[in-house]
Amino acid sequence: MKKTRNSTLNALKGIACFSVIMLHCAFPGMVGKIIYGIARFAVPMFFAISGYYVYSCNSKDVIQRLPKKIEHIVLLFLETELIYSLWHCIQYSIQVGTIQGAKEWILSLLSTRNVLYFIVFQRTVIGDVSWFLVALIWCYIVTFAIAKKDIWTKTFPLIPILLLLNVFLGELAPFMGIKTEWYWCSNFWLLGFPCYALGYYIKINEEKMTRILTESTIITIIIISVLLNLIERVLTNASQLFVSNIPFMIVCFVYCIKFPTIFQNNKLVKAVSIIGEKCSFGVYILHPIIRDIFRMLAKYFGIAGQPIWNWILPILVFASSVCVNLLWCAGKEKIEFRKVNDNLKEMEKL
Incomplete structure (x- = not known):
């Protein structure tokens, strides 16, 4: 019997991913302060x-x-x-x-x-x-x-x-x-x-x-x-x-x-659920490095400390961390598929 995935919990993990970024790269002002507390x-x-x-x-x-x-x-x-x-x-x-x-x-x-x-x-x-x-x-x-x-x-x-x-x-x-x-x-x-x-x-x-x-x-x-x-x-x-x-x-x-x-048919929640299922650990590990890269780029281009940049940075870090992890997961799945396919071909020869 195929085990049903808890899409609601995966969605919560996706929210938790973004929350972790809020702890290390928060929005400015009172909004950032409030979100930090909940995060x-x-x-x-x-x-x-x-x-x-x-x-x-x-x-x-x-x-x-x-x-x-x-x-x-x-x-x-x-x-x-x-x-x-x-x-x-x-x-x-x-x-x-x-x-x-x-x-x-x-x-x-x-x-x-x-x-x-x-x-x-x-x-x-x-x-x-x-x-x-x-x-x-x-x-x-x-x-x-x-x-x-x-x-x-x-x-x-x-x-x-x-x-x-x-x-x-x-x-x-x-x-x-x-x-x-x-x-x-x-x-x-x-x-x-x-x-x-x-x-x-x-x-x-x-x-x-x-x-x-x-x-x-x-x-x-x-x-x-x-x-x-x-x-x-x-x-x-x-x-x-x-x-x-x-x-x-x-x-x-x-x-x-x-x-x-309960939310498995909601497209937005489904997307967050995929992030939580596939990217939660990767986002947690990689986001400090991606944050530092963006901060170095901002300093190089002279936009570090700008109000709009402080609002954009957490979103960029989250989106980039998710994209890197999805690409990594896709690459791993492709390699695993090739291995399985090669094994099947070897078995056919036997």
């Missing part, structure tokens, strides 16, 4: 989706699947770091006129401070978004241990504690005049694992949550969450996870589970 739901959502799909009622199935998932993400992380490293060299050579010495650069990456920050906070020197992959690897490793001991129910109480600690450090502490760093909140401990475990929890309680959260209730919570987010963003001026992002993310996720095909 903070995106990264927690990607963690929750990972937790949701790793779940199985049989712990042995989870344990068997995890090694391949860990291997897959590790390879993606290494590929991502290689891409960022190459871009680092190219960008440095363009800006300075020479390529930085490889030996000195590698030694600087392997400093005690950088290694310690990588282990504790999953902070990487190359690329400001690849911490997500490291945190996801840790999520899978911890899941392996939890599934083996079958102690998920004992782990779930940690979710609100860790998320509230995240909100305290990211939102309340700066409001109280306490200086905090972004990587104190954006790491495995306070964002990756609790949101990942939340996705796991939603999967276990899927039937109950989809029954209790009616369509009208979900819409009401979304509206209240957005209004609360506006208040939080304007009053606190914080730039990490907001209290309102958590219920917003949960009910949006449940809505997608409850109505997996």
Whole structure:
């Protein structure tokens, strides 16, 4: 039996792609500030989706699947770091006129401070978004241990504690005049694992949550969450996870589970769904490089800082990131088709 795709969830992933760009390349002024606040739901959502799909009622199935998932993400992380490293060299050579010495650069990456920050906070020197992959690897490793001991129910109480600690450090502490760093909140401990475990929890309680959260209730919570987010963003001026992002993310996720095909005939939503399905990871990884390229071009042509350019830049970054990923996917599919075709021809000869 062919499995039906959740086009609504894929569309939400497409929206989350654009939201991630809003976190690193926002619109100017109050509009950008407001969108930024709402957009903070995106990264927690990607963690929750990972937790949701790793779940199985049989712990042995989870344990068997995890090694391949860990291997897959590790390879993606290494590929991502290689891409960022190459871009680092190219960008440095363009800006300075020479390529930085490889030996000195590698030694600087392997400093005690950088290694310690990588282990504790999953902070990487190359690329400001690849911490997500490291945190996801840790999520899978911890899941392996939890599934083996079958102690998920004992782990779930940690979710609100860790998320509230995240909100305290990211939102309340700066409001109280306490200086905090972004990587104190954006790491495995306070964002990756609790949101990942939340996705796991939603999967276990899927039937109950989809029954209790009616369509009208979900819409009401979304509206209240957005209004609360506006208040939080304007009053606190914080730039990490907001209290309102958590219920917003949960009910949006449940809505997608409850109505997996509700918008599948809408052409616009279908296009966003394709972006979410095929490009979500690629956009997340490549958009910082594409953003930097456009910023360098804008500086070269003397339009950097122009009001109209600040509005156009996020749209250009998103559109270009999607196009690059669609072309990449099309190329991969073409290569795979040729391989299958060649294999069939070889079989015919036999």
